[in-house]
Amino acid sequence: MSMGERWNVNANVGASGDGDRESRREEARRLRVDPGLSRSQLMRRFGVSNGTLSEWLRGIEAPAWTRRPTAKDDVRQSALELRRMGQSVPQIAQRLGISKSTAYLWTKGEPLDKTPEEAEERRRRHMEQMRQARWEPHRRRRDADRAACAERLAGWVGELSDREVILIGAVAYWCEGAKEKPWTKSTPGLMFINSDPALILLFLRYVEMLGVDRAELTYRLSIHESADIPAATRWWAGVVGVPAEHFRRATEKTHNPSTVRRNVGDSYRGCLIVYVPKSSRLYWEVEGVMRGIAASGDRWRAAKM
Structure with a gap:
């Protein structure tokens, strides 16, 4: 057989092999789609x-059944x-109990910040979290010291005598109660x-020491119109121990949305x-007690000299 004849034979064999390879490729692609055989x-x-x-299956999606969910989906x-x-x-890794590299691979397609404003807000939150974590041990110690101090001094106060209640009640009233004005002609009652229940109860105890029957007292709320006034009324009624129906109509303060208020919410x-x-005569008594308290300071200073 001449060289030319051998070349023709090899060419025919190659052509036949290529045709068989292409038919096998097409058959593999068909079987991948229907009935959906696996790669193995x-x-x-x-x-x-x-x-x-x-190479044969390029461009063909894997059958749905081969994409079974995994335990970590x-x-x-x-x-x-x-x-x-x-x-x-790091936060995701710690919370889910996975490695940081796994957390990164799973979430790298989700940008943490979509805008510069979000990035700045996230940095601000991160700095605040770091500050909180740094000061948390100090706060715990401080809170424990404060609680111990309050408990110790509350025990030191003990029971107050009637005289002590009258002195303290007069001072509390002179700080927080209504007082006579130079332009008024009559002495006020x-x-x-106050917003502090403890001071309210102290005042009630004080006026009882002055001989006032609690049943004679009247109550009214001073509160912003945006608050839950019925709920606040019931709460204060529970503090002073009278039915809510005994309260006068609340004095409502106009709500100004532009004012930044922190005393909001259910509390x-x-x-x-x-x-x-x-x-009015009781007012004179408060006034006299306060004059005596002030004069006691002058006597104390004189004794020191």
């Missing part, structure tokens, strides 16, 4: 390597949700206003105003 099944069927099969979804909530990779209950009817 196709490699065994056609006796080809993984690389060759990848739920964890991965949780990582994505935490990322969208603004959690960092006692009217005490805001306004101030309670306590009126003592026909108490």
